[in-house]
Amino acid sequence: MRSLQIAGYGLIAILVASSAAQARDERDKPRVRPIMLSEHPNDGTHSIYVKGNVLTTLRFEQLVDASKTRMIGWEGRLEPLAVVRNKVILEPIHDLNRDEGIPLVVTLADGTEIPFLVKPPWSKRDEGWSPILDQQVDVFNDRESYASMHAALMDALKQNDTLAEANERYRKEENSVDHAYATLLVNGQRKKTPFRRRFVYRPKNEDMDMVVEVFEGPGKAAALVTLQNTYHGGPWEFDGAYLSRDFTHSTARPFALRMDRATIVPGETGRIAVVVDRSAFLTDDGQLTDLALQIFRGDGLLQVVVKLEHTIVQK
Structure with a gap:
Protein backbone atom coordinates (compact mmCIF):
# COMPACT_ATOMS: atom_id res chain seq x y z
CA MET A 1 0.00 0.00 0.00
CA ARG A 2 2.48 2.51 -1.21
CA SER A 3 0.84 4.97 -3.53
CA LEU A 4 -1.31 8.03 -2.98
CA GLN A 5 -4.34 8.14 -5.25
CA ILE A 6 -6.53 11.14 -6.08
CA ALA A 7 -9.94 10.67 -7.70
CA GLY A 8 -11.81 13.52 -9.30
CA TYR A 9 -15.39 12.38 -8.93
CA GLY A 10 -17.56 10.50 -6.52
CA LEU A 11 -16.76 9.37 -3.02
CA ILE A 12 -14.82 6.78 -1.11
CA ALA A 13 -16.41 7.39 2.22
CA ILE A 14 -14.76 6.12 5.33
CA LEU A 15 -15.06 8.34 8.40
CA VAL A 16 -14.85 7.73 12.05
CA ALA A 17 -16.33 10.97 13.34
CA SER A 18 -19.72 12.03 14.55
CA SER A 19 -20.17 15.69 13.75
CA ALA A 20 -18.12 18.65 12.63
CA ALA A 21 -19.06 20.61 15.72
CA GLN A 22 -17.90 17.82 18.00
CA GLU A 174 -27.87 2.93 15.58
CA ASN A 175 -31.34 4.45 15.30
CA SER A 176 -30.53 7.00 12.58
CA VAL A 177 -31.90 6.70 9.05
CA ASP A 178 -28.51 7.33 7.45
CA HIS A 179 -26.86 4.51 9.40
CA ALA A 180 -29.74 2.21 8.47
CA TYR A 181 -29.21 3.03 4.79
CA ALA A 182 -25.47 2.44 5.13
CA THR A 183 -26.15 -0.95 6.71
CA LEU A 184 -28.38 -1.94 3.80
CA LEU A 185 -25.78 -0.85 1.27
CA VAL A 186 -22.91 -2.74 2.88
CA ASN A 187 -25.11 -5.86 3.04
CA GLY A 188 -25.89 -5.70 -0.68
CA GLN A 189 -29.48 -4.53 -0.26
CA ARG A 190 -29.37 -1.32 -2.28
CA LYS A 191 -32.85 -1.90 -3.74
CA LYS A 192 -34.27 -1.37 -0.26
CA THR A 193 -32.82 2.16 -0.19
CA PRO A 194 -33.91 5.28 -2.12
CA PHE A 195 -30.53 5.59 -3.86
CA ARG A 196 -29.81 5.52 -7.58
CA ARG A 197 -26.33 4.67 -8.91
CA ARG A 198 -24.65 7.61 -10.62
CA PHE A 199 -20.96 6.68 -10.95
CA VAL A 200 -18.92 3.50 -10.99
CA TYR A 201 -15.15 3.66 -11.31
CA ARG A 202 -11.91 1.94 -10.28
CA PRO A 203 -9.25 4.13 -8.66
CA LYS A 204 -5.71 3.00 -9.50
CA ASN A 205 -3.68 1.47 -6.69
CA GLU A 206 -0.77 -0.95 -6.82
CA ASP A 207 -1.77 -2.85 -3.68
CA MET A 208 -5.56 -2.62 -3.63
CA ASP A 209 -8.23 -3.34 -6.25
CA MET A 210 -11.00 -0.82 -5.60
CA VAL A 211 -14.47 -0.43 -7.04
CA VAL A 212 -16.35 2.70 -6.08
CA GLU A 213 -20.12 2.99 -6.61
CA VAL A 214 -21.56 6.45 -5.99
CA PHE A 215 -25.28 6.97 -5.44
CA GLU A 216 -27.62 9.92 -5.32
CA GLY A 217 -30.91 10.12 -3.52
CA PRO A 218 -33.49 12.56 -2.19
CA GLY A 219 -31.40 14.95 -0.13
CA LYS A 220 -28.55 12.50 0.34
CA ALA A 221 -25.48 10.99 -1.32
CA ALA A 222 -24.04 7.55 -0.71
CA ALA A 223 -21.18 5.33 -1.76
CA LEU A 224 -20.30 1.67 -1.63
CA VAL A 225 -16.57 0.91 -1.77
CA THR A 226 -15.31 -2.60 -2.45
CA LEU A 227 -11.65 -3.22 -1.55
CA GLN A 228 -9.65 -6.30 -2.47
CA ASN A 229 -6.21 -6.52 -0.87
CA THR A 230 -3.63 -7.50 -3.49
CA TYR A 231 -0.63 -6.61 -1.30
CA HIS A 232 1.21 -9.78 -0.34
CA GLY A 233 3.22 -8.14 2.41
CA GLY A 234 0.45 -8.08 4.99
CA PRO A 235 -3.12 -7.00 5.83
CA TRP A 236 -4.65 -3.64 4.99
CA GLU A 237 -6.10 -1.88 8.02
CA PHE A 238 -8.53 0.99 8.08
CA ASP A 239 -7.18 3.84 10.18
CA GLY A 240 -9.47 6.80 9.66
CA ALA A 241 -10.89 9.29 7.18
CA TYR A 242 -12.06 12.87 7.27
CA LEU A 243 -14.55 14.68 5.09
CA SER A 244 -14.13 18.45 4.79
CA ARG A 245 -14.50 21.39 2.44
CA ASP A 246 -10.84 22.41 2.25
CA PHE A 247 -8.73 19.49 3.53
CA THR A 248 -8.67 20.97 7.06
CA HIS A 249 -10.34 19.63 10.21
CA SER A 250 -11.94 23.00 10.92
CA THR A 251 -14.46 22.31 8.13
CA ALA A 252 -14.98 18.61 8.93
CA ARG A 253 -18.42 17.29 8.07
CA PRO A 254 -20.41 14.34 9.50
CA PHE A 255 -21.66 11.22 7.76
CA ALA A 256 -22.81 7.68 8.51
CA LEU A 257 -20.51 4.71 7.98
CA ARG A 258 -20.81 0.96 7.97
CA MET A 259 -18.14 -1.61 7.01
CA ASP A 260 -18.08 -5.38 6.99
CA ARG A 261 -14.44 -5.55 8.12
CA ALA A 262 -11.79 -3.06 9.25
CA THR A 263 -8.86 -5.38 8.44
CA ILE A 264 -8.48 -6.99 5.01
CA VAL A 265 -5.89 -9.74 4.67
CA PRO A 266 -4.20 -10.40 1.30
CA GLY A 267 -6.68 -11.85 -1.17
CA GLU A 268 -9.66 -10.87 0.95
CA THR A 269 -12.37 -8.37 0.01
CA GLY A 270 -14.09 -5.85 2.25
CA ARG A 271 -16.87 -3.34 1.75
CA ILE A 272 -17.52 0.09 3.20
CA ALA A 273 -20.80 1.99 2.85
CA VAL A 274 -21.27 5.67 3.56
CA VAL A 275 -24.30 7.97 3.55
CA VAL A 276 -23.94 11.77 3.53
CA ASP A 277 -26.85 14.10 4.19
CA ARG A 278 -27.34 17.19 2.02
CA SER A 279 -26.77 19.39 5.07
CA ALA A 280 -23.09 18.35 5.06
CA PHE A 281 -22.66 20.16 1.74
CA LEU A 282 -24.04 23.47 3.04
CA THR A 283 -21.81 26.40 3.97
CA ASP A 284 -22.68 28.81 6.76
CA ASP A 285 -24.51 31.04 4.28
CA GLY A 286 -26.60 28.15 2.96
CA GLN A 287 -24.73 27.54 -0.31
CA LEU A 288 -23.88 24.05 -1.58
CA THR A 289 -20.16 23.30 -1.83
CA ASP A 290 -17.93 20.39 -2.88
CA LEU A 291 -16.33 18.22 -0.24
CA ALA A 292 -12.98 16.42 -0.08
CA LEU A 293 -12.33 13.14 1.66
CA GLN A 294 -8.96 12.08 3.08
CA ILE A 295 -8.52 8.41 3.89
CA PHE A 296 -5.75 7.06 6.11
CA ARG A 297 -4.48 3.49 6.25
CA GLY A 298 -3.27 1.48 9.23
CA ASP A 299 0.16 3.05 9.49
CA GLY A 300 -1.37 6.52 9.70
CA LEU A 301 -0.28 7.61 6.22
CA LEU A 302 -2.64 9.18 3.70
CA GLN A 303 -3.93 6.53 1.31
CA VAL A 304 -6.33 8.40 -0.96
CA VAL A 305 -7.99 11.78 -1.48
CA VAL A 306 -11.40 11.85 -3.15
CA LYS A 307 -13.46 14.82 -4.31
CA LEU A 308 -17.19 14.70 -3.60
CA GLU A 309 -19.12 17.10 -5.79
CA HIS A 310 -22.28 18.72 -4.50
CA THR A 311 -24.04 17.97 -7.79
CA ILE A 312 -24.64 14.36 -6.68
CA VAL A 313 -27.04 15.58 -4.00
CA GLN A 314 -30.55 15.88 -5.37
CA LYS A 315 -32.65 18.86 -4.36
Missing part, protein backbone atom coordinates in the same frame (compact mmCIF):
# COMPACT_ATOMS: atom_id res chain seq x y z
CA ALA A 23 -14.69 17.43 16.03
CA ARG A 24 -13.93 21.14 16.32
CA ASP A 25 -14.70 21.13 20.04
CA GLU A 26 -12.46 18.16 20.74
CA ARG A 27 -9.62 19.47 18.60
CA ASP A 28 -9.59 23.04 19.91
CA LYS A 29 -10.51 22.48 23.56
CA PRO A 30 -7.53 23.12 25.88
CA ARG A 31 -6.52 19.85 27.44
CA VAL A 32 -5.23 19.44 31.00
CA ARG A 33 -4.45 15.87 31.95
CA PRO A 34 -2.45 13.98 34.57
CA ILE A 35 0.28 11.43 33.92
CA MET A 36 1.02 8.87 36.61
CA LEU A 37 4.53 7.55 36.22
CA SER A 38 4.77 3.78 36.25
CA GLU A 39 7.58 1.61 37.54
CA HIS A 40 6.89 -0.90 34.77
CA PRO A 41 9.62 -0.65 32.07
CA ASN A 42 7.12 -1.08 29.24
CA ASP A 43 5.27 2.05 30.36
CA GLY A 44 8.33 4.26 30.49
CA THR A 45 7.61 6.74 27.68
CA HIS A 46 4.52 8.95 27.60
CA SER A 47 3.29 10.95 24.62
CA ILE A 48 2.76 14.72 24.74
CA TYR A 49 0.44 16.13 22.06
CA VAL A 50 1.33 19.61 20.79
CA LYS A 51 0.16 22.03 18.11
CA GLY A 52 1.95 24.78 16.20
CA ASN A 53 2.10 28.17 17.99
CA VAL A 54 0.33 26.74 21.05
CA LEU A 55 2.16 26.52 24.39
CA THR A 56 2.16 23.18 26.21
CA THR A 57 3.31 23.10 29.83
CA LEU A 58 4.59 20.05 31.68
CA ARG A 59 4.34 20.48 35.44
CA PHE A 60 6.24 18.24 37.88
CA GLU A 61 6.14 17.68 41.65
CA GLN A 62 9.72 18.84 42.13
CA LEU A 63 12.19 21.20 40.50
CA VAL A 64 13.49 20.43 37.00
CA ASP A 65 17.24 20.39 36.23
CA ALA A 66 17.36 22.62 33.14
CA SER A 67 20.97 21.70 32.30
CA LYS A 68 20.08 18.01 31.92
CA THR A 69 16.66 18.40 30.27
CA ARG A 70 16.89 17.98 26.50
CA MET A 71 15.12 17.24 23.23
CA ILE A 72 16.51 15.38 20.21
CA GLY A 73 15.94 16.64 16.66
CA TRP A 74 13.81 19.61 17.69
CA GLU A 75 15.60 22.22 15.58
CA GLY A 76 13.29 23.92 13.12
CA ARG A 77 10.24 22.31 14.73
CA LEU A 78 10.07 23.77 18.22
CA GLU A 79 11.40 26.79 20.02
CA PRO A 80 14.22 26.07 22.50
CA LEU A 81 13.03 24.45 25.72
CA ALA A 82 12.02 26.78 28.54
CA VAL A 83 12.36 25.51 32.11
CA VAL A 84 10.79 27.51 34.94
CA ARG A 85 11.25 25.91 38.36
CA ASN A 86 9.08 22.75 38.17
CA LYS A 87 7.71 23.43 34.68
CA VAL A 88 8.87 22.64 31.14
CA ILE A 89 7.31 24.74 28.38
CA LEU A 90 7.06 23.51 24.79
CA GLU A 91 6.25 25.79 21.86
CA PRO A 92 6.09 24.23 18.37
CA ILE A 93 6.97 26.62 15.56
CA HIS A 94 4.46 24.87 13.29
CA ASP A 95 2.28 21.76 13.30
CA LEU A 96 4.27 18.53 13.40
CA ASN A 97 3.70 15.98 10.67
CA ARG A 98 1.30 13.17 11.53
CA ASP A 99 4.05 10.55 11.87
CA GLU A 100 6.60 12.77 13.70
CA GLY A 101 7.79 12.09 17.23
CA ILE A 102 10.44 14.17 19.01
CA PRO A 103 12.16 12.57 22.03
CA LEU A 104 12.22 14.65 25.21
CA VAL A 105 14.00 13.72 28.46
CA VAL A 106 13.17 15.75 31.56
CA THR A 107 15.61 15.43 34.46
CA LEU A 108 14.38 16.29 37.94
CA ALA A 109 16.47 17.84 40.68
CA ASP A 110 17.01 14.43 42.33
CA GLY A 111 18.44 13.04 39.06
CA THR A 112 15.33 11.16 37.94
CA GLU A 113 15.07 11.07 34.15
CA ILE A 114 11.58 10.99 32.62
CA PRO A 115 11.29 10.26 28.86
CA PHE A 116 8.51 11.64 26.68
CA LEU A 117 7.65 11.66 22.99
CA VAL A 118 6.39 14.98 21.60
CA LYS A 119 3.79 14.29 18.89
CA PRO A 120 1.12 16.04 16.80
CA PRO A 121 -2.36 16.23 18.35
CA TRP A 122 -3.64 12.84 17.28
CA SER A 123 -4.00 9.58 19.12
CA LYS A 124 -4.88 6.15 17.73
CA ARG A 125 -7.85 4.77 19.59
CA ASP A 126 -10.08 1.78 18.97
CA GLU A 127 -12.39 3.79 16.71
CA GLY A 128 -9.58 5.40 14.71
CA TRP A 129 -7.53 8.57 15.00
CA SER A 130 -8.94 11.09 17.43
CA PRO A 131 -7.83 14.67 18.04
CA ILE A 132 -5.99 15.38 21.31
CA LEU A 133 -4.19 18.57 22.30
CA ASP A 134 -2.31 19.02 25.57
CA GLN A 135 -2.22 22.49 27.07
CA GLN A 136 -1.00 21.39 30.48
CA VAL A 137 0.25 17.99 31.65
CA ASP A 138 0.67 17.34 35.36
CA VAL A 139 3.26 14.62 35.94
CA PHE A 140 3.11 12.67 39.22
CA ASN A 141 5.66 10.14 40.45
CA ASP A 142 4.16 9.78 43.93
CA ARG A 143 0.94 7.88 43.42
CA GLU A 144 0.03 8.15 47.10
CA SER A 145 0.13 11.94 47.31
CA TYR A 146 -3.12 13.87 47.68
CA ALA A 147 -2.51 15.80 44.44
CA SER A 148 -1.84 12.58 42.53
CA MET A 149 -4.93 10.79 43.81
CA HIS A 150 -7.13 13.85 43.24
CA ALA A 151 -5.86 14.19 39.66
CA ALA A 152 -6.44 10.47 39.05
CA LEU A 153 -10.00 10.76 40.38
CA MET A 154 -10.78 13.80 38.22
CA ASP A 155 -9.35 12.04 35.17
CA ALA A 156 -11.41 8.92 35.84
CA LEU A 157 -14.58 11.03 36.16
CA LYS A 158 -13.78 12.80 32.89
CA GLN A 159 -13.23 9.48 31.12
CA ASN A 160 -16.52 8.20 32.50
CA ASP A 161 -18.33 11.27 31.12
CA THR A 162 -16.64 10.77 27.75
CA LEU A 163 -17.71 7.12 27.62
CA ALA A 164 -21.27 8.05 28.56
CA GLU A 165 -21.39 10.63 25.77
CA ALA A 166 -19.95 8.12 23.29
CA ASN A 167 -22.50 5.48 24.27
CA GLU A 168 -25.32 7.97 23.80
CA ARG A 169 -23.92 8.98 20.40
CA TYR A 170 -23.65 5.35 19.31
CA ARG A 171 -27.21 4.70 20.47
CA LYS A 172 -28.48 7.59 18.36
CA GLU A 173 -26.41 6.41 15.38
Whole structure:
Protein backbone atom coordinates (compact mmCIF):
# COMPACT_ATOMS: atom_id res chain seq x y z
CA MET A 1 0.00 0.00 0.00
CA ARG A 2 2.48 2.51 -1.21
CA SER A 3 0.84 4.97 -3.53
CA LEU A 4 -1.31 8.03 -2.98
CA GLN A 5 -4.34 8.14 -5.25
CA ILE A 6 -6.53 11.14 -6.08
CA ALA A 7 -9.94 10.67 -7.70
CA GLY A 8 -11.81 13.52 -9.30
CA TYR A 9 -15.39 12.38 -8.93
CA GLY A 10 -17.56 10.50 -6.52
CA LEU A 11 -16.76 9.37 -3.02
CA ILE A 12 -14.82 6.78 -1.11
CA ALA A 13 -16.41 7.39 2.22
CA ILE A 14 -14.76 6.12 5.33
CA LEU A 15 -15.06 8.34 8.40
CA VAL A 16 -14.85 7.73 12.05
CA ALA A 17 -16.33 10.97 13.34
CA SER A 18 -19.72 12.03 14.55
CA SER A 19 -20.17 15.69 13.75
CA ALA A 20 -18.12 18.65 12.63
CA ALA A 21 -19.06 20.61 15.72
CA GLN A 22 -17.90 17.82 18.00
CA ALA A 23 -14.69 17.43 16.03
CA ARG A 24 -13.93 21.14 16.32
CA ASP A 25 -14.70 21.13 20.04
CA GLU A 26 -12.46 18.16 20.74
CA ARG A 27 -9.62 19.47 18.60
CA ASP A 28 -9.59 23.04 19.91
CA LYS A 29 -10.51 22.48 23.56
CA PRO A 30 -7.53 23.12 25.88
CA ARG A 31 -6.52 19.85 27.44
CA VAL A 32 -5.23 19.44 31.00
CA ARG A 33 -4.45 15.87 31.95
CA PRO A 34 -2.45 13.98 34.57
CA ILE A 35 0.28 11.43 33.92
CA MET A 36 1.02 8.87 36.61
CA LEU A 37 4.53 7.55 36.22
CA SER A 38 4.77 3.78 36.25
CA GLU A 39 7.58 1.61 37.54
CA HIS A 40 6.89 -0.90 34.77
CA PRO A 41 9.62 -0.65 32.07
CA ASN A 42 7.12 -1.08 29.24
CA ASP A 43 5.27 2.05 30.36
CA GLY A 44 8.33 4.26 30.49
CA THR A 45 7.61 6.74 27.68
CA HIS A 46 4.52 8.95 27.60
CA SER A 47 3.29 10.95 24.62
CA ILE A 48 2.76 14.72 24.74
CA TYR A 49 0.44 16.13 22.06
CA VAL A 50 1.33 19.61 20.79
CA LYS A 51 0.16 22.03 18.11
CA GLY A 52 1.95 24.78 16.20
CA ASN A 53 2.10 28.17 17.99
CA VAL A 54 0.33 26.74 21.05
CA LEU A 55 2.16 26.52 24.39
CA THR A 56 2.16 23.18 26.21
CA THR A 57 3.31 23.10 29.83
CA LEU A 58 4.59 20.05 31.68
CA ARG A 59 4.34 20.48 35.44
CA PHE A 60 6.24 18.24 37.88
CA GLU A 61 6.14 17.68 41.65
CA GLN A 62 9.72 18.84 42.13
CA LEU A 63 12.19 21.20 40.50
CA VAL A 64 13.49 20.43 37.00
CA ASP A 65 17.24 20.39 36.23
CA ALA A 66 17.36 22.62 33.14
CA SER A 67 20.97 21.70 32.30
CA LYS A 68 20.08 18.01 31.92
CA THR A 69 16.66 18.40 30.27
CA ARG A 70 16.89 17.98 26.50
CA MET A 71 15.12 17.24 23.23
CA ILE A 72 16.51 15.38 20.21
CA GLY A 73 15.94 16.64 16.66
CA TRP A 74 13.81 19.61 17.69
CA GLU A 75 15.60 22.22 15.58
CA GLY A 76 13.29 23.92 13.12
CA ARG A 77 10.24 22.31 14.73
CA LEU A 78 10.07 23.77 18.22
CA GLU A 79 11.40 26.79 20.02
CA PRO A 80 14.22 26.07 22.50
CA LEU A 81 13.03 24.45 25.72
CA ALA A 82 12.02 26.78 28.54
CA VAL A 83 12.36 25.51 32.11
CA VAL A 84 10.79 27.51 34.94
CA ARG A 85 11.25 25.91 38.36
CA ASN A 86 9.08 22.75 38.17
CA LYS A 87 7.71 23.43 34.68
CA VAL A 88 8.87 22.64 31.14
CA ILE A 89 7.31 24.74 28.38
CA LEU A 90 7.06 23.51 24.79
CA GLU A 91 6.25 25.79 21.86
CA PRO A 92 6.09 24.23 18.37
CA ILE A 93 6.97 26.62 15.56
CA HIS A 94 4.46 24.87 13.29
CA ASP A 95 2.28 21.76 13.30
CA LEU A 96 4.27 18.53 13.40
CA ASN A 97 3.70 15.98 10.67
CA ARG A 98 1.30 13.17 11.53
CA ASP A 99 4.05 10.55 11.87
CA GLU A 100 6.60 12.77 13.70
CA GLY A 101 7.79 12.09 17.23
CA ILE A 102 10.44 14.17 19.01
CA PRO A 103 12.16 12.57 22.03
CA LEU A 104 12.22 14.65 25.21
CA VAL A 105 14.00 13.72 28.46
CA VAL A 106 13.17 15.75 31.56
CA THR A 107 15.61 15.43 34.46
CA LEU A 108 14.38 16.29 37.94
CA ALA A 109 16.47 17.84 40.68
CA ASP A 110 17.01 14.43 42.33
CA GLY A 111 18.44 13.04 39.06
CA THR A 112 15.33 11.16 37.94
CA GLU A 113 15.07 11.07 34.15
CA ILE A 114 11.58 10.99 32.62
CA PRO A 115 11.29 10.26 28.86
CA PHE A 116 8.51 11.64 26.68
CA LEU A 117 7.65 11.66 22.99
CA VAL A 118 6.39 14.98 21.60
CA LYS A 119 3.79 14.29 18.89
CA PRO A 120 1.12 16.04 16.80
CA PRO A 121 -2.36 16.23 18.35
CA TRP A 122 -3.64 12.84 17.28
CA SER A 123 -4.00 9.58 19.12
CA LYS A 124 -4.88 6.15 17.73
CA ARG A 125 -7.85 4.77 19.59
CA ASP A 126 -10.08 1.78 18.97
CA GLU A 127 -12.39 3.79 16.71
CA GLY A 128 -9.58 5.40 14.71
CA TRP A 129 -7.53 8.57 15.00
CA SER A 130 -8.94 11.09 17.43
CA PRO A 131 -7.83 14.67 18.04
CA ILE A 132 -5.99 15.38 21.31
CA LEU A 133 -4.19 18.57 22.30
CA ASP A 134 -2.31 19.02 25.57
CA GLN A 135 -2.22 22.49 27.07
CA GLN A 136 -1.00 21.39 30.48
CA VAL A 137 0.25 17.99 31.65
CA ASP A 138 0.67 17.34 35.36
CA VAL A 139 3.26 14.62 35.94
CA PHE A 140 3.11 12.67 39.22
CA ASN A 141 5.66 10.14 40.45
CA ASP A 142 4.16 9.78 43.93
CA ARG A 143 0.94 7.88 43.42
CA GLU A 144 0.03 8.15 47.10
CA SER A 145 0.13 11.94 47.31
CA TYR A 146 -3.12 13.87 47.68
CA ALA A 147 -2.51 15.80 44.44
CA SER A 148 -1.84 12.58 42.53
CA MET A 149 -4.93 10.79 43.81
CA HIS A 150 -7.13 13.85 43.24
CA ALA A 151 -5.86 14.19 39.66
CA ALA A 152 -6.44 10.47 39.05
CA LEU A 153 -10.00 10.76 40.38
CA MET A 154 -10.78 13.80 38.22
CA ASP A 155 -9.35 12.04 35.17
CA ALA A 156 -11.41 8.92 35.84
CA LEU A 157 -14.58 11.03 36.16
CA LYS A 158 -13.78 12.80 32.89
CA GLN A 159 -13.23 9.48 31.12
CA ASN A 160 -16.52 8.20 32.50
CA ASP A 161 -18.33 11.27 31.12
CA THR A 162 -16.64 10.77 27.75
CA LEU A 163 -17.71 7.12 27.62
CA ALA A 164 -21.27 8.05 28.56
CA GLU A 165 -21.39 10.63 25.77
CA ALA A 166 -19.95 8.12 23.29
CA ASN A 167 -22.50 5.48 24.27
CA GLU A 168 -25.32 7.97 23.80
CA ARG A 169 -23.92 8.98 20.40
CA TYR A 170 -23.65 5.35 19.31
CA ARG A 171 -27.21 4.70 20.47
CA LYS A 172 -28.48 7.59 18.36
CA GLU A 173 -26.41 6.41 15.38
CA GLU A 174 -27.87 2.93 15.58
CA ASN A 175 -31.34 4.45 15.30
CA SER A 176 -30.53 7.00 12.58
CA VAL A 177 -31.90 6.70 9.05
CA ASP A 178 -28.51 7.33 7.45
CA HIS A 179 -26.86 4.51 9.40
CA ALA A 180 -29.74 2.21 8.47
CA TYR A 181 -29.21 3.03 4.79
CA ALA A 182 -25.47 2.44 5.13
CA THR A 183 -26.15 -0.95 6.71
CA LEU A 184 -28.38 -1.94 3.80
CA LEU A 185 -25.78 -0.85 1.27
CA VAL A 186 -22.91 -2.74 2.88
CA ASN A 187 -25.11 -5.86 3.04
CA GLY A 188 -25.89 -5.70 -0.68
CA GLN A 189 -29.48 -4.53 -0.26
CA ARG A 190 -29.37 -1.32 -2.28
CA LYS A 191 -32.85 -1.90 -3.74
CA LYS A 192 -34.27 -1.37 -0.26
CA THR A 193 -32.82 2.16 -0.19
CA PRO A 194 -33.91 5.28 -2.12
CA PHE A 195 -30.53 5.59 -3.86
CA ARG A 196 -29.81 5.52 -7.58
CA ARG A 197 -26.33 4.67 -8.91
CA ARG A 198 -24.65 7.61 -10.62
CA PHE A 199 -20.96 6.68 -10.95
CA VAL A 200 -18.92 3.50 -10.99
CA TYR A 201 -15.15 3.66 -11.31
CA ARG A 202 -11.91 1.94 -10.28
CA PRO A 203 -9.25 4.13 -8.66
CA LYS A 204 -5.71 3.00 -9.50
CA ASN A 205 -3.68 1.47 -6.69
CA GLU A 206 -0.77 -0.95 -6.82
CA ASP A 207 -1.77 -2.85 -3.68
CA MET A 208 -5.56 -2.62 -3.63
CA ASP A 209 -8.23 -3.34 -6.25
CA MET A 210 -11.00 -0.82 -5.60
CA VAL A 211 -14.47 -0.43 -7.04
CA VAL A 212 -16.35 2.70 -6.08
CA GLU A 213 -20.12 2.99 -6.61
CA VAL A 214 -21.56 6.45 -5.99
CA PHE A 215 -25.28 6.97 -5.44
CA GLU A 216 -27.62 9.92 -5.32
CA GLY A 217 -30.91 10.12 -3.52
CA PRO A 218 -33.49 12.56 -2.19
CA GLY A 219 -31.40 14.95 -0.13
CA LYS A 220 -28.55 12.50 0.34
CA ALA A 221 -25.48 10.99 -1.32
CA ALA A 222 -24.04 7.55 -0.71
CA ALA A 223 -21.18 5.33 -1.76
CA LEU A 224 -20.30 1.67 -1.63
CA VAL A 225 -16.57 0.91 -1.77
CA THR A 226 -15.31 -2.60 -2.45
CA LEU A 227 -11.65 -3.22 -1.55
CA GLN A 228 -9.65 -6.30 -2.47
CA ASN A 229 -6.21 -6.52 -0.87
CA THR A 230 -3.63 -7.50 -3.49
CA TYR A 231 -0.63 -6.61 -1.30
CA HIS A 232 1.21 -9.78 -0.34
CA GLY A 233 3.22 -8.14 2.41
CA GLY A 234 0.45 -8.08 4.99
CA PRO A 235 -3.12 -7.00 5.83
CA TRP A 236 -4.65 -3.64 4.99
CA GLU A 237 -6.10 -1.88 8.02
CA PHE A 238 -8.53 0.99 8.08
CA ASP A 239 -7.18 3.84 10.18
CA GLY A 240 -9.47 6.80 9.66
CA ALA A 241 -10.89 9.29 7.18
CA TYR A 242 -12.06 12.87 7.27
CA LEU A 243 -14.55 14.68 5.09
CA SER A 244 -14.13 18.45 4.79
CA ARG A 245 -14.50 21.39 2.44
CA ASP A 246 -10.84 22.41 2.25
CA PHE A 247 -8.73 19.49 3.53
CA THR A 248 -8.67 20.97 7.06
CA HIS A 249 -10.34 19.63 10.21
CA SER A 250 -11.94 23.00 10.92
CA THR A 251 -14.46 22.31 8.13
CA ALA A 252 -14.98 18.61 8.93
CA ARG A 253 -18.42 17.29 8.07
CA PRO A 254 -20.41 14.34 9.50
CA PHE A 255 -21.66 11.22 7.76
CA ALA A 256 -22.81 7.68 8.51
CA LEU A 257 -20.51 4.71 7.98
CA ARG A 258 -20.81 0.96 7.97
CA MET A 259 -18.14 -1.61 7.01
CA ASP A 260 -18.08 -5.38 6.99
CA ARG A 261 -14.44 -5.55 8.12
CA ALA A 262 -11.79 -3.06 9.25
CA THR A 263 -8.86 -5.38 8.44
CA ILE A 264 -8.48 -6.99 5.01
CA VAL A 265 -5.89 -9.74 4.67
CA PRO A 266 -4.20 -10.40 1.30
CA GLY A 267 -6.68 -11.85 -1.17
CA GLU A 268 -9.66 -10.87 0.95
CA THR A 269 -12.37 -8.37 0.01
CA GLY A 270 -14.09 -5.85 2.25
CA ARG A 271 -16.87 -3.34 1.75
CA ILE A 272 -17.52 0.09 3.20
CA ALA A 273 -20.80 1.99 2.85
CA VAL A 274 -21.27 5.67 3.56
CA VAL A 275 -24.30 7.97 3.55
CA VAL A 276 -23.94 11.77 3.53
CA ASP A 277 -26.85 14.10 4.19
CA ARG A 278 -27.34 17.19 2.02
CA SER A 279 -26.77 19.39 5.07
CA ALA A 280 -23.09 18.35 5.06
CA PHE A 281 -22.66 20.16 1.74
CA LEU A 282 -24.04 23.47 3.04
CA THR A 283 -21.81 26.40 3.97
CA ASP A 284 -22.68 28.81 6.76
CA ASP A 285 -24.51 31.04 4.28
CA GLY A 286 -26.60 28.15 2.96
CA GLN A 287 -24.73 27.54 -0.31
CA LEU A 288 -23.88 24.05 -1.58
CA THR A 289 -20.16 23.30 -1.83
CA ASP A 290 -17.93 20.39 -2.88
CA LEU A 291 -16.33 18.22 -0.24
CA ALA A 292 -12.98 16.42 -0.08
CA LEU A 293 -12.33 13.14 1.66
CA GLN A 294 -8.96 12.08 3.08
CA ILE A 295 -8.52 8.41 3.89
CA PHE A 296 -5.75 7.06 6.11
CA ARG A 297 -4.48 3.49 6.25
CA GLY A 298 -3.27 1.48 9.23
CA ASP A 299 0.16 3.05 9.49
CA GLY A 300 -1.37 6.52 9.70
CA LEU A 301 -0.28 7.61 6.22
CA LEU A 302 -2.64 9.18 3.70
CA GLN A 303 -3.93 6.53 1.31
CA VAL A 304 -6.33 8.40 -0.96
CA VAL A 305 -7.99 11.78 -1.48
CA VAL A 306 -11.40 11.85 -3.15
CA LYS A 307 -13.46 14.82 -4.31
CA LEU A 308 -17.19 14.70 -3.60
CA GLU A 309 -19.12 17.10 -5.79
CA HIS A 310 -22.28 18.72 -4.50
CA THR A 311 -24.04 17.97 -7.79
CA ILE A 312 -24.64 14.36 -6.68
CA VAL A 313 -27.04 15.58 -4.00
CA GLN A 314 -30.55 15.88 -5.37
CA LYS A 315 -32.65 18.86 -4.36
